[in-house]
Amino acid sequence: MIVILDYGMGNLGSVLNMLRKIGAEATISSDPDQILAASKLILPGVGAFDRGMANLAQRGLLDPLNRAVLEQRTPVLGICLGIQLMTRTSEEGTKPGLGWFEADTVRFQLSDLPGDRRHKIPHMGWNDVHYSPDSKLFQGWDGEARFYFVHSYYVTAQRSQDVAGTAAYGREFVAALERDHIFGVQFHPEKSHRYGMQLLKNFAGLSL
Numbered sequence: 001m002i003v004i005l006d007y008g009m010g011n012l013g014s015v016l017n018m019l020r021k022i023g024a025e026a027t028i029s030s031d032p033d034q035i036l037a038a039s040k041l042i043l044p045g046v047g048a049f050d051r052g053m054a055n056l057a058q059r060g061l062l063d064p065l066n067r068a069v070l071e072q073r074t075p076v077l078g079i080c081l082g083i084q085l086m087t088r089t090s091e092e093g094t095k096p097g098l099g100w101f102e103a104d105t106v107r108f109q110l111s112d113l114p115g116d117r118r119h120k121i122p123h124m125g126w127n128d129v130h131y132s133p134d135s136k137l138f139q140g141w142d143g144e145a146r147f148y149f150v151h152s153y154y155v156t157a158q159r160s161q162d163v164a165g166t167a168a169y170g171r172e173f174v175a176a177l178e179r180d181h182i183f184g185v186q187f188h189p190e191k192s193h194r195y196g197m198q199l200l201k202n203f204a205g206l207s208l
Contacts, residue, residue: 002025003029003042008055009044009047009051009081013028014191026042036064036067036072040074040075040206043079044081044190049081049090053096073181075206077183080185083185088101101182103158103159107152128145130165131164137165137183141198145199147187147196148188148192159179162178163177173186174186175187
């Protein structure tokens with residue numbers, strides 16, 4: 001059973017509907033026992049970094065989440081704010097992140113670029129994602145990968161080998177991270193039609 005983590009932030013219903021469309025068994029939960037029993041986890045998120053970390057703490061989810069991912073090695077996918085929470089810090093707030101990746105979250109700075117008026121913040125809309133041929137999330141992918149983005153912040157990774165995909169908006173930025181059983185995407189697969197369905201199929205079908 002794939003458990004979509006309910007911590008009060010995110011398009012939970014949209015993610016659940018997309019998983020059901022691809023035939024995956026999934027549920028939405030904030031029950032620590034269900035989190036620890038999950039075959040896979042999805043950490044979605046829309047909103048501010050500090051609020052996300054505060055909600056996880058206030059709902060008593062940090063310990064079961066860390067136990068599931070770091071001790072039990074349950075595969076996990078972070079979506080949008082979810083990938084940012086997996087980093088160490090964010091320029092959006094002061095709270096420490098989960099720190100699952102050697103990465104940090106920074107705000108788009110586009111004022112130094114020529115034609116910056118064409119690049120409004122937040123970055124919103126469809127973008128091509130250039131993916132690594134070694135990526136598990138994009139395994140078996142044939143052709144282009146286009147996904148829907150809505151974000152003002154993005155992650156910067158210290159380890160280049162953790163970068164599974166990049167996109168460009170004024171400058172190149174990280175669109176996907178993966179290390180072992182931990183995955184994160186800056187875009188919204190649940191809003192990305194057939195591309196999102198394929199990516200979620202790959203995640204649901206992972207055998208690690």
